[in-house]
Amino acid sequence: MKLYREKNPLVFTIFGASGDLAKIKIFPALYALAEQKRFPKEFYIYGFSRSKITHEEFRKSVRKSVQNKSENPIDEKLLENLLKKVYYFSGLYDNSESFEKFSMEIMKRTNNKKITNIAYLAVPPIVFEPIVELLSGIKKKIGQDLRLIIEKPFGHDEESAEKLYHHVSTFFDLEKVYLLDHYLGKDQVQSLLVLRYSNSILNTLLNGKLISNIQITASEDLSVANRISYFDQVGIIKDMIQSHLLQLLALLTMELPVSQEAKSIHREKYAVLSALKLRGYDKGIVVGQHESYKKIKGVKQESTTPTFAGVRLFIDRQEWYHVPIYIRTGKMLKKKHTYVVVEFEKLPFQKNKKDVDTNKLIIELQPDAKLHLKLFTKHGGIKSELHDLTTSESIACYGDDCLPEHGRLFVDVFKEDHSNFLSFEEIIATWRFTDKILKFIKKKNIKPSVYKDYSDGPKEQHILTDNDNLEWLEVDLQKNE
Numbered sequence: 198m199k200l201y202r203e204k205n206p207l208v209f210t211i212f213g214a215s216g217d218l219a220k221i222k223i224f225p226a227l228y229a230l231a232e233q234k235r236f237p238k239e240f241y242i243y244g245f246s247r248s249k250i251t252h253e254e255f256r257k258s259v260r261k262s263v264q265n266k267s268e269n270p271i272d273e274k275l276l277e278n279l280l281k282k283v284y285y286f287s288g289l290y291d292n293s294e295s296f297e298k299f300s301m302e303i304m305k306r307t308n309n310k311k312i313t314n315i316a317y318l319a320v321p322p323i324v325f326e327p328i329v330e331l332l333s334g335i336k337k338k339i340g341q342d343l344r345l346i347i348e349k350p351f352g353h354d355e356e357s358a359e360k361l362y363h364h365v366s367t368f369f370d371l372e373k374v375y376l377l378d379h380y381l382g383k384d385q386v387q388s389l390l391v392l393r394y395s396n397s398i399l400n401t402l403l404n405g406k407l408i409s410n411i412q413i414t415a416s417e418d419l420s421v422a423n424r425i426s427y428f429d430q431v432g433i434i435k436d437m438i439q440s441h442l443l444q445l446l447a448l449l450t451m452e453l454p455v456s457q458e459a460k461s462i463h464r465e466k467y468a469v470l471s472a473l474k475l476r477g478y479d480k481g482i483v484v485g486q487h488e489s490y491k492k493i494k495g496v497k498q499e500s501t502t503p504t505f506a507g508v509r510l511f512i513d514r515q516e517w518y519h520v521p522i523y524i525r526t527g528k529m530l531k532k533k534h535t536y537v538v539v540e541f542e543k544l545p546f547q548k549n550k551k552d553v554d555t556n557k558l559i560i561e562l563q564p565d566a567k568l569h570l571k572l573f574t575k576h577g578g579i580k581s582e583l584h585d586l587t588t589s590e591s592i593a594c595y596g597d598d599c600l601p602e603h604g605r606l607f608v609d610v611f612k613e614d615h616s617n618f619l620s621f622e623e624i625i626a627t628w629r630f631t632d633k634i635l636k637f638i639k640k641k642n643i644k645p646s647v648y649k650d651y652s653d654g655p656k657e658q659h660i661l662t663d664n665d666n667l668e669w670l671e672v673d674l675q676k677n678e
């Protein structure tokens with residue numbers, strides 16, 4: 198199979214090239230793209246950062262990051278060839294002179310050819326605005342085809358997200374802007390839409406009238422020590438729920454867009470995200486903090502930053518109106534496990550029978566990518582004991598064209614395909630909802646319950662489901678093998 202590759206000469210610039218995100222995710226993703234020959238014949242990768250280092254020192258850090266973080270074994274020759282295309286520019290993010298000099302450097306390097314420029318912002322949000330403005334100032338020189346990738350967080354509340362939207366749209370045509378949430382680059386997450394599009398059975402089942410409740414769990418077995426200055430300010434609700442987990446929810450519950458074009462997908466996701474509601478607030482929000490959080494360097498003793506959150510919410514749309522949706526996520530829990538459970542209603546005459554189990558659709562995203570459909574059948578003979586007939590299928594990527602999340606999304610940017618990126622409307626809607634959660638926590642002065650490191654999280658999480666006579670469904674990997 199022929200893989201898509203960018204055709205025009207390309208300059209790919211990483212702003213914030215000496216940061217963790219670049220080292221952990223971006224350099225390995227660029228190597229994976231080189232491995233699959235996704236770059237055009239002529240391309241240049243630029244690191245732009247404040248540190249004063251040489252091209253050679255920068256190449257060394259790229260090499261180290263690729264060697265440490267790549268998922269596949271490294272082809273050293275390929276890596277050396279890639280490094281020959283890697284350059285470094287030391288500049289300030291808010292200084293027009295730096296950008297002028299940078300544009301001269303690019304023009305010299307590319308001989309003023311018609312090129313595609315991709316600028317990827319791996320920087321703290323505080324410098325998004327000057328970079329966007331100064332980049333737009335050099336657009337004329339480095340070429341009009343300047344595509345901008347901004348990675349979450351897009352603001353810190355509804356107001357700042359709106360401000361960012363106005364700022365970005367003042368300087369860039371939004372067709373050239375790619376708002377990246379790496380969850381949408383996960384193959385397993387992209388499979389959700391494919392599964393819905395290709396299976397009318399599955400898509401028909403994803404209807405609020407047939408569903409008792411939906412549960413989304415994203416547990417992590419690590420804390421946040423190396424990113425504490427960011428995390429302690431935002432907490433888990435902004436960090437995980439506002440974008441990643443609400444996006445998952447939207448992909449699952451939106452009307453299936455008739456066309457797979459980005460605009461249609463964004464419209465349907467927005468319809469869900471703008472209809473999110475908390476009901477019975479008091480019983481709908483639980484927060485926790487893991488036991489050793491305050492021992493992390495930089496965390497104040499009085500910190501109330503949640504490292505765990507559980508939220509019960511609803512979608513104010515006719516077909517979903519009565520379906521409770523539970524989302525929980527936490528750091529420093531027993532294991533890394535991300536999964537969605539869709540629990541179906543019992544048949545009308547079984548409603549009050551406690552011993553009747555329900556059918557479930559379980560979508561495991563990490564560490565295994567699997568789809569399970571829990572059905573039941575009779576176990577032979579006269580005594581009709583029910584027997585679990587769960588079918589499980591892998592939804593993991595296999596083959597030669599699998600890429601890490603950022604790699605997949607960069608290919609979409611090459612193709613100018615926005616369908617796996619966010620729209621500002623979605624972002625603003627999810628902030629509006631997130632702000633409500635946070636406002637309520639503040640108003641009621643809800644303090645996080647402390648939970649043990651490597652545990653299941655605070656026991657209060659069960660209040661969310663108990664109130665609906667339901668319970669969290671723990672998905673046991675072993676049982677579903």
Ligand code: BG6
Binds near residue numbers: 417437
């Ligand atoms: C990031 C958050 O966006 O996503 C991190 O800032 C979190 O705190 C990470 O750990 C989770 O991503 P993944 O792909 O490991 O589930």
